[in-house]
Amino acid sequence: METVFELQNVSYTYLEKFQALKDVNLTMTTGEQIVVVGANGSGKSTLLSILAALIYPTAGEFHAFGNSVTEEAFNSLDDNEFGRYFRKKVGVVFQNPDIQLFCSTVFDEIAFGPLQLGMPQEEAKRRTEEIMSMMDISGLRDRAPHTLSGGEKKKVCIASVLSINPDVLLLDEPTAGLDPRSQLWLVELLQDLAKAGKTIITATHDLDIIEQISTRAIVFGEDHTIKADSDCSAVMKDLELLVSANLIHKHMHRHATLMHEHLHAHDGAHHHEH
């Protein structure tokens, strides 16, 4: 399998003060389904932004598709074949749909990516229609993004990225704010994309979907370092690890494969009943 991303001792510091990532070493290969898990502020979204070449490491090296990714290399896509290749290969679904949906209609939103990457108008139009039909959102064609529900917005976000047909998909908290039915739809879509051979990297703290959408889990601790990088089932069984990464409450635990949650009280002596 080919290496997609390689990070060597990567660190990232915001405003030269706030560390978001510390000494990250990772290799990701084609066709992998990976989740990046961690508590709020652990660095998941920062890692995704680096993988998407939207920000650049303040220390260490980042390689994508065998090329070094630096700010200079991405300054202009016009003079940069690799930049254009990268944008075609890597699609990002942001956590906040209102950031991602910047066009005035759903149709324009989905057609935006293909047009920017130089696809002829007619082909971009055809592809947009196909994606809308696949995602069952043809009825939203001329709707303005601010008039859509949360689930519809998420569908349009994903459609706007899939219209580029990227081989690598980066998703930041994709289930945030979705109702159970939309979550299930999303999980099934990611499973289908995985079967098709796409590389899917998802940042989340939704433990319920991890084993359904990925085979490998990278756990970030609150000190912004990688605490574990292993297969999903091993990570999910390691309760101590999950507690130390602030991913589960110490009173939430598993019985075999079932997640068990029970009532408990903190008034006076702690007690609970199974």
Added chain:
Amino acid sequence: MIPEWMKEVETGPSECCPSSVDKKKSFVEKSISGILNFFQESMISEGYTKRDGLLQSIDPRVKLVSFLVVIFAVSLTRDVEIIFVVYLLTLLLAYLSKIEISFFIKRVWVFVPIFAGIIVLPIIFNVFMPGDNLVTLATLGNGTHLGPLPLPSTIYITKQGTISAVTFILRVATCVSIAVLLVLTTKRDVFFKSLRSLRVPKVYVLTLDMCYRYVFLLMDAVRDFYTAKKSRTIKTLPMGEEQKWVAGRIGYVLLKSLDTSERVHKAMISRGFDGDVKLMHDYVMQKRDYATIVAVSAFSVILVLVSQNIIVT
């Protein structure tokens, strides 16, 4: 876990007073609800763009260019009767485009008297523009001054001034009606894209489009601030405090909009944006569009020729 004071719960019947009704709204509430109503109305008026009417069926580029030509011709026309005929035509177009006439008239005449009326009001008096007496307002006698300004012995409304004022107001109303017709019958995104036919640079078209999209998002944020404040307001704050709060929120909205613009830019970059935006253009000119542009251009030329007395009616 919770402190002792939080464990106190008031039980029993409430000893509170009857609720008082104060119909007066604070200036903050009035301003915010006014702005929100404006946006709500603009969303509702988008419904007209979907109706199966005459103007909705015309190519947006043709509509934009045609309406600009007519506005230009009307602004050159001096004859009040001709302007009135054009105004009546806008009403007919509104009717054929399935826009309620009462809504259309209200939409135009709410603003025209405020802006055009105030500007033009002085010229109807002989104090500012001499002319024939139409209605006498006051007889002051000779040698009256208003400060250093000498006043005429009689103050009256002039015939010429009134005709000029009516012509001006009607001209403004007709031009506003044409602009309102364009806006009501054209989808916003299509309208912005049609600006490309006037060679407006793509980046401005995209910026306009995005401004329109994000102004709703920021308005939602403003509404949420206000609702959150209202939910925790126990007594009315003094005007100064309210103004401080508004100033603080304005600053916050500015920061939020800057942060949003940075994130949106990243989202655009991630989908291949490189500074040279490419927009979808899928308009095809039909026979009726060509006919429209020819007819409107001919009408505008005749309008100008008649008003300049080159063609005598």
